[in-house]
Ligand SMILES: CC(=O)SCCNC(=O)CCNC(=O)[C@H](O)C(C)(C)COP(=O)(O)OP(=O)(O)OC[C@H]1O[C@@H](n2cnc3c(N)ncnc32)[C@H](O)[C@@H]1OP(=O)(O)O
């Protein structure tokens with residue numbers, strides 16, 4: 001059998017068919033079910049976008065109302081999950097707590113043993129509602145604050161901010177957060193979604209797939225880059241350094257700059273366009289454009305020096321910081337949004353499944369290698 005080895009990191013390999021998300025990396029186009037992300041970011045809501053991802057089309061007014069009500073009604077956490085959040089060390093990273101809590105949620109899910117299409121949709125509602133709650137609740141618990149009950153009259157974005165901060169969010173904050181959720185909702189076969197599909201393709205369950213996806217998202221080459229970006233901005237600020245000189249030194253020591261580069265986009269990441277604008281606008285409204293200004297200087301330098309564009313994670317860092325959100329919640333917030341895309345992909349995988357099992361080109365000792373008895377080694 002002649003073998004063709006796929007490029008390292010599977011670059012450029014088309015590994016499945018999917019009707020969920022289409023990207024043109026050269027033109028900087030991202031669409032969900034064919035609808036341009038710019039339209040969705042300016043006209044849609046997270047609820048409507050999630051309906052689109054799960055159902056393949058935009059909802060009617062009554063369908064959206066029913067869908068939003070079902071998502072709000074799913075804002076329920078088994079007490080055992082709250083016990084878990086209270087029992088882990090307050091120093092635990094919110095991302096590992098989220099991963100563990102989603103795994104535990106599987107055991108208490110009423111559809112635990114059912115991976116039919118309908119059960120997967122029901123689980124998708126619950127996971128989408130619960131992931132946001134888990135992130136907010138753990139943050140309050142670790143800070144010694146009272147737990148805030150979910151408010152089912154609020155949108156998904158507003159309810160998260162309410163449960164996180166214990167005060168009703170402003171319209172500006174809610175809108176900005178809602179747009180961030182829309183922008184992060186899906187991105188074709190990114191690493192965490194691929195991980196979810198590989199797990200789902202063994203006919204394992206939705207919770208297992210999402211637990212694995214959260215683990216994949218956590219890494220700094222993927223969703224973890226938003227947190228790493230903010231750490232860089234803080235480091236530059238604390239050092240009182242010039243951002244350009246700081247980054248120049250990082251290049252000189254062959255370090256990567258978080259929030260730049262992308263496997264698929266060879267031009268501006270269309271999501272960065274919105275996050276840049278939001279970062280600037282929110283900073284101006286808050287009377288503090290420090291992080292935005294610093295980000296812009298870095299962006300211009302990285303672009304001129306390395307021809308690398310900012311990705312979705314770069315300006316989300318300063319956007320979330322300006323919204324008063326703690327740095328280690330940035331990647332969990334990515335998960336709060338991306339669950340909608342992960343769920344759509346798990347459903348799509350289960351609806352038309354085949355095991356995902358590629359081959360590896362063997363580079364180890366030649367076969368047959370001798371088995372040396374232990375006393376002779
Ligand atoms: C939501 C998301 O997941 S978006 C991506 C979030 N991740 C980051 O922001 C982390 C920083 N970026 C990166 O590490 C990469 O650009 C990735 C992981 C996003 C894409 O990786 P790949 O497609 O495998 O590109 P790869 O890492 O091979 O980079 C290609 C070249 O560009 C350079 N490069 C890529 N990104 C960066 C960066 N952020 N800073 C400096 N150099 C970079 C690499 O060093 C490499 O240079 P070389 O050919 O001289 O060795």
Ligand SMILES: O=C([O-])CC(=O)C(=O)O
Nearest residue numbers: 186187189190191263312
């Ligand atoms: O598509 C990717 O490789 C990473 C990404 O931008 C995302 O997951 O949003």
